Amino acid sequence: MPIQQLCTVAAATKLNDYAWHLVLEAGRMASMIRPGQFLHIKCGHSRMLRRPISICEWMGDEPEDLVSVVFEVRGDGTAWLSRRKPGDRLDVLGPLGNGFDVQRKGKYLLVGGGIGVPPMLGCVTPGSIAILGCRSADREMPALTEKFREECKEVILCSDDGTVGYHGFVDAQVRAVLEKEKGFTALLACGPKPMLRAVWRAAAEFGVPVRVSMEERMACGVGACLGCATPMADGTMKHVCKDGPVFNAEEVDWNA
Ligand SMILES: Cc1cc2nc3c(=O)[nH]c(=O)nc-3n(C[C@H](O)[C@H](O)[C@H](O)COP(=O)(O)OP(=O)(O)OC[C@H]3O[C@@H](n4cnc5c(N)ncnc54)[C@H](O)[C@@H]3O)c2cc1C
Ligand code: FES
Structure with missing residues (x-):
């Protein structure tokens, strides 16, 4: 409660x-x-x-x-x-909210974009690899990047304009990691919806289960007002505040 x-x-x-x-x-x-x-x-x-x-x-x-x-x-x-x-x-x-189901011994591919980076810090396990994306160098949060580096097996930084880390979006790095590294328990991601969709598509090519944290405008925060209803692939609506914010990627209606 x-x-x-x-x-x-x-x-x-x-x-x-x-x-x-x-x-x-x-x-x-x-x-x-x-x-x-x-x-x-x-x-x-x-x-x-x-x-x-x-x-x-x-x-x-x-x-x-x-x-x-x-x-x-x-x-x-x-x-x-x-x-x-x-x-x-x-x-x-x-x-x-429901949160991510993270097992200490699990090996996770953690993907954060923009202000979706901070919540991924709580998902870190020693076997994890983190891909952290930002718009440009001035948007990076170096103190957080450092914490990921201390706790993850590997950290990959990228930016939309190439001013820090790899030049490009996080989904390109997801493909690069999944091509060389196997055995991930799941990919866990937080960030803007277009990023989440791209990450899900990339991971689907490799059969890795994906859990995403969704954002929606909220009012009550406890499932009482329908303010945060979001469409699901099966045609139903779910409350991001109570049923989420974390969903299995295949549950989400990515075209809405
Ligand atoms: C589950 C969840 C977790 C979040 N975690 C974080 C976080 O860790 N750090 C962080 O900076 N922000 C986070 N957000 C977004 C944050 O809640 C909004 O930025 C904030 O509510 C804006 O309030 P405001 O009064 O400053 O702006 P407002 O005046 O309410 O809005 C300013 C602008 O932001 C947009 N906006 C407002 N709320 C949202 C939203 N939920 N999603 C997308 N756009 C929105 C509005 O449409 C408007 O354009 C989260 C949102 C959700 C639903
Ligand atoms: S914010 Fe009221 S139902 Fe989710």
């Missing part, structure tokens, strides 16, 4: 010109988290809806009951969040 509580900001840092990293004292919440889940954070004015932000890292061992999130400013809510300082308190509901 998710819980709602006031969390004190323990640290607030900028990762690059666009992305902020907040560490929250999350209490009991920190011991309930699965990779790929998210927090629903009230951003400012009491009438403003909460904003969903994925969990990046967490430490569930008291007294280090810390949870971190990484976000980019898109509108009023995230702009307000970017002005929070250590000591400020945030009204947080979580952890929400």
